[in-house]
Amino acid sequence: NVRGLNTPARRAYTRRLINQLNCSVLCLQETKLAVVSPTLRLDIAGPRLSGCADRLTAGTRGGIMILWDPDHFHDTVLDVGEFSLTIQxxxxxxxxxxxxxxxxxxxxxxxxxRFLQELRRIRTLFALPWLAVGDFNLIVTAEDKSSTNLNRKMMRHF
Known part of the structure; x- marks a missing residue:
């Protein structure tokens, strides 16, 4: 969760981290970006992760970006949901x-x-191995929370 990529300092930090980790796939949540131009994508990820799919934000919250190295992967965008972005x-x-x-x-x-319903729908789209990552803003067990303020009904749904 990058909590916004609207400032040059945050983009520079993200790019340094990408270079340090030498990752070939990267998922960013809460980009807070309404537009991602090729220049902005280059500023965020550098030249190596030039594959990009995004679910842009319509306001001041949200936004998802998946970046990948096209020397390692070919891609197909499968689904852009309200809360998610899925690629093959x-x-x-x-x-x-x-x-x-x-x-x-x-x-x-x-x-x-609605988010959990979206995940159920996505699960039926393909018969390939599937990885779901990101900021779910949900917990599975009480141990996942630092306070005793628990929503057990939502935990059961998740």
Whole structure:
């Protein structure tokens, strides 16, 4: 969760981290970007992660971006949801393709129920290995929370 990529300092920090980790796939949540130009994408990720799919934000919250190295993966965008972005990545080595869903989950219960329904719908879109990552804004067990303020009903839904 990058909490916004609207400042040059935050983009520079993200780019340094990408270079340090030498990752070939990167999922960013809460980009807070309404537009991603090629120049802005280059400023965020550098030249190596030039593959890009995004779910832009319509306001001041949200936004998801998946970046990848096209020397390692071919891509297909499968689904852009209200809270998620799903792509298929096929390794250039010829190995089996797989899917990744990057999520930025909402904070209110009615939206959380729509978010969980969206994840159920995405799960039925393909028969490939699937990885769901991101900021779910939900917990599974009480140990996942630092306070005793628990929403057990939402935990059961998740």
């Amino acid at each position: 990545l096929a390794p250039c080595t010829g190995e089996a393709p797989w899917c990744i869903t990057s999520v930025y989950g909402p904070n209110d219960d009615p939206s959380r129920l």
